[in-house]
Amino acid sequence: MQKTQKLTLAVLIQAALISTAYASEQSEAKGFVEDAEGTVLFRTGFIDRDKKGGNADNRSTAQSAIFDLESGYTKGIVGFGVGVVGDASFKLGDNKHAGNNMIPRETGLNDKGEITKGAGDTYDHWARGGANVKARISNTEVRYGTQVLDLPVLASNTGRMVPEYFTGVLATSREIKGLELTAGKFTKDQMSEQINSDGNELDRAVVWGAKYKFNDQLNASYYGLDSKNALERHYVNANYKQVLANDSSLTYDFSGYHTEFDEQATTYSSTIGNKDVSGRSNNIWAISGTYNTGAHNVMLAYQQNTGNTGYDYGQNADGFQSIYLPNSYLSDFVGNHEKSAQVQYSYDFGEMNIPGLSWTTAYVYGWDIKVNDLTDDAKEREFFNQVKYTVQSGFAKDASLRLRNSIYRASNDYQTNAYIGDTNEWRIFLDIPVKLF
DSSP, rough: HHHHHHHHHHHHHHHSOOHHHHHHGGGGGOOTTTEEEEEEEEEEEEEEEEEEETTOOOEEEEEEEEEEEEEOSSSSSSEEEEEEEEOOOOSOOOOTTSSSSSOBBSEETTTTTETTTTTBBBBBBBEEEEEEEEEETTTEEEEEEOOEETTTEEEEOOSSSSSOOOEEEEEEEOSSSEEEEEEEEEEEEETTOSSSTTTTHHHHHHHEEEEOOSSSSSSEEEEEEEEETEEEEEEEEEEEEOOOOOEEEEEEEEEEEEEOOOTTTGGGGGSSSOOOOOOOOEEEEEEEEEEETTTEEEEEEEEEESSSBBOOOTTTTTTOOOOOOOOOSSSSSOOTTTTEEEEEEEEEEGGGHHHHHEEEEEEEEEEEETTTTTEEEEEEEEEEEEEEEESSSSSSOOHHHHEEEEEEOOHHHOOOOOOSSSSEEEEEEEEEEEEOO
């Protein structure tokens, strides 16, 4: 593990020193103030989970302002800059049934009368965030501080009101045309509904990886993660786009993860899979094909899980988003030994002179789920629909309204132990971005 990390860091340093076939980003820097950018995203969000089988419903509504302020880089061989990310929110209504990672809760008593984080009343208002500093030489950037990450093995959850924040250092190098190298180390993780800047109690997460664009048709990537006392994870992806006649195309995509869990890791294995906490591992992979013609997209996908536990990700390194696989909606279809298949269709209403309006519908079916001591053939299924409209021009340009619905069902042997159980879910998000400078 340490040899792999040292090799990746060495490649980053070497790449920063070699000559390149294209322009240096730092040589084009205009200045600390001249290149500064600032935006605030005003978001109104609503999530309603109508749970079946006697389980308590979850419902939350809130208003947030999400800030992203970035200075430019100073001129010179090495440029320096700063950044700030953060959010300020307040709840709409009493939100007595919150519990879906939207709104933070105060310390309170759980059902057993024990003092527990997140078991009390919801906050009326809250604010979070932090700063970072950055340096750049040529096309290599190093950033330290509070950040929003988009890595397949360590991803910030952005599917709730506000983003998840990580604190640490991340280096990104694009010295070789088409190749991007990444390496970093993070020591704090603040999930979307947490007030504490290290609410997920992250010990240490080391990441590394590379992605390469061979040409306009073919891309590939690899990423790794070592989360101390939790897991070691590797991810690979290959994507190829085949251009067809009449402005049509067919895109093939393969992605997969290999995970080895430490004994201290949190998994569902005590109830769904192997009860032995030693030697837990998982392989999950997926292949998909997407046909595009005009306003129409049709995707078929197959996903499969092997090993002695399911693909568990939440609370071991991040907050529920490091699952860059196609069969992921309300459920991620990641049960122990699970196989799943999906058909998805999306339509762009620009073809009907309504630019900015789109619709996506999908059906995913999972089977052969191993539930410890109960069955080897549990099943789950989800019917998903989403409509999104983005304003194309005028004073409200880029404002968007998104309505999403999932109808999820699982067999009795699985839903008793599954993370959510039978649920009808609605998500409604109104986003209004404002450029400050």
